[in-house]
Amino acid sequence: MRILVVDDDSLAGEITAAYLEALGHEPVIALDAMEAASQLDTLSDIALIVSDMHMPLINGLALLEMLREQGITLPFILLTGDEPPTNATQQPGLTACLQKSADLDVTLAHAIEQAFKA
Structure with a gap:
């Protein structure tokens, strides 16, 4: 599954992406909320978003709110x-x-599993 990783710290984003790859997912990295929005416009098969909370300009919670307002x-x-x-x-x-x-690799795997349980 393709997962969008949003993190202004490129090293942290790459570590998260490596965890996702180890779980069999295909991560796509965005360095900020605007790049994330662009990726979502471009890639129709993104199934989940993993975002850092603390980012400049638009933080993770504001990104979530912005995306929800866009449907x-x-x-x-x-x-x-x-x-x-x-x-x-x-x-x-x-x-x-x-x-x-x-233990982020374990907690992230569990959260992804919970996100897609019916």
Whole structure:
């Protein structure tokens, strides 16, 4: 499955992409919200979005809100280097909010699985 990874830190984005590739997915990397929107316009087969929470100009939550306003309802997973805010999971349309930690490969795999359970 093709997954859009949005992260202004190219190394962090590549690490996330490597986890996704190891799970058998095809990651596409965007360095900011505007590039993410462009990728979504160009690639019709993106099935899920994994975004960093803290980015300049448009953060991950604002990106989620912007996409929902545009009618894009793809599953959306937020990643943060900090402790995930307790109210983040109450954000409409947010599938999961995960901390970037040593077990991110496991928690990300679980969140993706949960996103597509019927």
